[in-house]
Amino acid sequence: MSLGERKKTILRAVIIDYIDTAEPVGSRTIAKKYEMGISSATIRNEMADLEELGYLEQPHTSAGRIPSDKGYRFFVNELMELQRPSNYEIEAVRNFLDRTTIDEIDNIIKQISKILSNITQYTSAVLSPSVKKSSVKSIQLIQLSLTDIIAVVITDTGIVRHCKIKIPRPISSNTLIAINNMLNEKLAGLTVEDIDLSVISSIQLEMKGYDEILNSIIPVLNESLKSFDCDIFLDGTTNIFHYPEYNDIEKAKNFLSLLEHKEKLLDIFSEDDSNITVSIGKENIYDEVKECSIVKASYKIGDKTLGKIGVIGPTRMNYAKVIGILKYLTDTLNNMLKNQLDE
Amino acid sequence: MSLGERKKTILRAVIIDYIDTAEPVGSRTIAKKYEMGISSATIRNEMADLEELGYLEQPHTSAGRIPSDKGYRFFVNELMELQRPSNYEIEAVRNFLDRTTIDEIDNIIKQISKILSNITQYTSAVLSPSVKKSSVKSIQLIQLSLTDIIAVVITDTGIVRHCKIKIPRPISSNTLIAINNMLNEKLAGLTVEDIDLSVISSIQLEMKGYDEILNSIIPVLNESLKSFDCDIFLDGTTNIFHYPEYNDIEKAKNFLSLLEHKEKLLDIFSEDDSNITVSIGKENIYDEVKECSIVKASYKIGDKTLGKIGVIGPTRMNYAKVIGILKYLTDTLNNMLKNQLDE
């Protein structure tokens, strides 16, 4: 069922105004502020229809209307005009990036996240690339003392992981090098999740006589790689205080508590792979964000999705702006990663 | 000027009660709840004296008294009885530690911080060891591609830092090993802050002919080590919502904003070296924490102070408990570090 042109215009006006002011929007406001050429009474009738259709709702009888989740959804899908970042914002991004050493992927994505929360004034989140889905590029065993080794693993996605390994008794540096070479030979090119028992036993087979030492290294290394897969970084966590809907201490608390529960955020940001997704209010699965909206995008290198970057804010979010910025930033990020990692 | 015994008893009772209830404490409450054997009128007189002396204050005439910063200070210095952790709490610490792989120092201190905020229900912070004051234990250059190197530096304090280095043109693996050996030889044992121009030029002198390659490696490595010295990790940031003094949205916002400003926290946690310090309310330098108290302690390995661990909460903080737990946790932590790093 499609809305008449005039209803669309009115719905758009209500949503834009509400996003701007956080106050229920009345028919007079629409008539005056958005020169419609029709009277408030007519608008009133239209708004009553829009409410009946589920696009608007009324906090109480004597208040104006506010958009429903369905209203925002329609706005995002069909009404809004995507907002390209302003020159000022593009300039800000440049400045930001110039001021930091951009070397490793973690730093890059953290920095991008900071920019994102800064420009949008919402909370931003980035999901680092999955270790399990990365493939091993290089492993290095560094001997620290007679019985201590640091293993450093570098992946094709630019992640550097290290873990400390205690070995039961001293080994010669030649042995260590031999083991190191073997690990590289056997594991390089494999994704971390592909490292399973068969791979491990093939290594053990080939290095008969080093059982004890291998048994102290491989399980620890394996565990360390698999124990935590990706990390999530937040920025602008106190930005919500800019928005009056969070003047209610309970809501603020609820929101901020979510941010402390990384597992939930991981869950939210891990799903699906499509390009830019918007989930509005009750569309979200977790209760904690049923009054929030989340806009997220994937960043990738070539065709391979590495991780996610996104924004969490009130359902009354400036979607047009956020989506515009997010598009721009993921493009920027993708380019940077291409230059960094692809050679 | 020393307080009479009875005044002390009353002051202690007021503070304990206020820490417990967050409500101004009246004379009748003291008389009834803390069986003093004297009437409320007498207590009233004593409290008036304590107010005049600056240990208590009155929000308004018809309210009870609340402790002043000076009152808390006196309490901490002379009145309170340090509270040893309960068996239950000690058990909780054990459980917590058992459930995590305790390998590298960052993980250990993060975990301890989590325990601390969990038990105290305040916000905890840990300051990681200073890189500048750590000495280099081992450097490893790992070749990733023809023009990409990852340098891994390990310090005596257990920090593992890595940075990516682009080199202008390909070098042989033998050259890389030679450079690697030279770096280890020249830098191992030095603290990071000791790596200055003279050291660098001594390396360059000894490796004549590799100028170009050294010039691409050493400055980046040096910069990466010195660019950020120590990190601060927080836990339990939303714990403040447990305390009614932060029901005021402005105060909560103020507090949480501070937590986003790592530089300020670094500053607060970096100063001085003594064992356990308590700074109460206006004793703090930064405005943002003039209504908070901070309790912090150093963790060390042997005699060498590595970093700090502490708690930030309202001035109405359970000092006896917090200090008790903090003592216990730093002891635990110091032991763990000794076992980890000392061999």
Add this chain to the structure above:
DNA sequence: AATTAGCACTCAATACAACAGAGTGCTAAC
């Protein structure tokens, strides 16, 4: 038939007064 002016109605928010209660300081008695 669509639009609009007009009006009665609703409801949240604000302001104000009255009141209760906790706690004090002071005085006088013990």
Add this chain to the structure above:
DNA sequence: GTTAGCACTCTGTTGTATTGAGTGCTAATT
């Protein structure tokens, strides 16, 4: 020196009246 008693102060709560924004409906207008 201590305490009982009492007048006084001030906050917080409750109840009531008022205001004002905004609606829905009806009747008049185009």
